[in-house]
Amino acid sequence: MLLGARTSYLRSGHGHEQRRVTFVELFFDLVFVFAITQLSHTLMERLTVIGFAQTMLLLLAVWWVWIDTSWATNWLDPQTTPVRLMLFALMLAGLVLSTSIPQAFEGRGASFAGAYAAMQVGRCLFVLWAFGRHSPGNFRNFQRITVWRAMASAFWIAGAVVDADVRLGLWGLAVLVDCLAPAVGFFVPGLGRSTVQDWDVEGSHMAERCGLFIIIALGESILVTGGTFGQLAWTAPTIAAFVVAFVGSVAMWWIYFNVGAEKASRTIAASADPGRLARLAYTYLHLPIVAGIIVSAVADELVLAHPSGNTDLKTAFAVLGGPALYLDGNILFKRAISGKVALSHLAGLGMLTLLIPAAGLGSPLALGAATTSVLVVVAAWETWSLRAVRPQ
Numbered sequence: 001m002l003l004g005a006r007t008s009y010l011r012s013g014h015g016h017e018q019r020r021v022t023f024v025e026l027f028f029d030l031v032f033v034f035a036i037t038q039l040s041h042t043l044m045e046r047l048t049v050i051g052f053a054q055t056m057l058l059l060l061a062v063w064w065v066w067i068d069t070s071w072a073t074n075w076l077d078p079q080t081t082p083v084r085l086m087l088f089a090l091m092l093a094g095l096v097l098s099t100s101i102p103q104a105f106e107g108r109g110a111s112f113a114g115a116y117a118a119m120q121v122g123r124c125l126f127v128l129w130a131f132g133r134h135s136p137g138n139f140r141n142f143q144r145i146t147v148w149r150a151m152a153s154a155f156w157i158a159g160a161v162v163d164a165d166v167r168l169g170l171w172g173l174a175v176l177v178d179c180l181a182p183a184v185g186f187f188v189p190g191l192g193r194s195t196v197q198d199w200d201v202e203g204s205h206m207a208e209r210c211g212l213f214i215i216i217a218l219g220e221s222i223l224v225t226g227g228t229f230g231q232l233a234w235t236a237p238t239i240a241a242f243v244v245a246f247v248g249s250v251a252m253w254w255i256y257f258n259v260g261a262e263k264a265s266r267t268i269a270a271s272a273d274p275g276r277l278a279r280l281a282y283t284y285l286h287l288p289i290v291a292g293i294i295v296s297a298v299a300d301e302l303v304l305a306h307p308s309g310n311t312d313l314k315t316a317f318a319v320l321g322g323p324a325l326y327l328d329g330n331i332l333f334k335r336a337i338s339g340k341v342a343l344s345h346l347a348g349l350g351m352l353t354l355l356i357p358a359a360g361l362g363s364p365l366a367l368g369a370a371t372t373s374v375l376v377v378v379a380a381w382e383t384w385s386l387r388a389v390r391p392q
């Protein structure tokens with residue numbers, strides 16, 4: 001604590017101006033627009049079981065870097081110069097991380113792992129410096145967090161210096177450490193355990209940050225749709241595939257943002273235990289939502305490139321798996337917030353399941369149109385069933 005910052009760089013108060021997402025946070029997010037693009041392109045090129053596992057591991061690394069930074073800026077004031085400089089340093093390392101994604105399991109494993117470790121551990125050390133004299137409780141929390149993130153970073157770095165097959169296992173352990181850490185309260189012998197009551201999180205800020213990350217992921221879907229369509233001959237099948245992909249993205253936006261996102265923001269802002277909701281609903285349960293969008297972006301590109309002919313196994317997996325992941329994530333997220341299971345979303349999963357036997361019988365365009373129709377039905381059903389709900 002004696003080495004802590006003498007000036008407080010914490011957010012002060014809980015007014016709208018203090019809890020809003022700042023422009024520098026939005027600027028920071030631009031790096032993750034690139035990261036999501038890299039992830040979807042990597043999955044597109046390696047749409048196998050191993051390729052999917054590798055891409056999901058890299059997504060988890062990207063997610064933990066981003067969500068941990070969002071937690072940090074929940075307490076630290078991005079309007080202050082040291083916090084801004086910290087975010088800019090993270091952006092630089094994030095560009096290295098993102099650039100390394102396509103070859104992370106080949107020649108750029110060390111740059112990916114090194115950038116990840118620098119971001120995770122470096123940010124923790126900065127937060128400890130900022131908290132040292134001004135927030136003893138959070139200082140102790142971040143001591144624990146630093147230990148866990150350093151342990152995960154050690155696995156990432158160890159994985160970078162071995163062959164790809166062993167790398168997958170070591171990086172899987174790193175991800176396991178990252179995912180377990182919040183669930184066990186970052187327990188460290190001698191330092192104790194953090195509880196959700198320790199996290200004086202500003203719920204509306206966390207909700208807005210995660211909503212913006214969903215926008216980033218959906219933006220990648222739009223970029224894929226427009227970029228691929230612009231390079232193709234505008235025939236009737238490609239135009240139809242373009243429309244189907246766009247409508248699917250709109251339906252995804254509608255399912256998350258029409259009612260659920262705003263309701264969740266109000267719920268966590270008014271909660272007596274916002275730390276628990278932030279940990280469960282935003283730290284964990286947004287992952288399948290983002291993964292679903294990435295897989296759906298790959299599906300859009302596959303359908304646009306080859307709308308006609310028979311649907312192969314890889315295309316069927318992407319076209320059905322993306323919406324299924326997305327709906328499953330929304331079910332879990334909305335249940336964590338409201339305590340209720342969205343019947344429309346369960347019905348949507350059921351309809352996607354019924355499409356599986358017929359997936360290989362028609363064209364990719366027909367299957368894509370069917371899954372998009374399911375998403376539209378889910379969006380319309382939820383809107384109709386909650387038509388009496390209005391934002392307050």
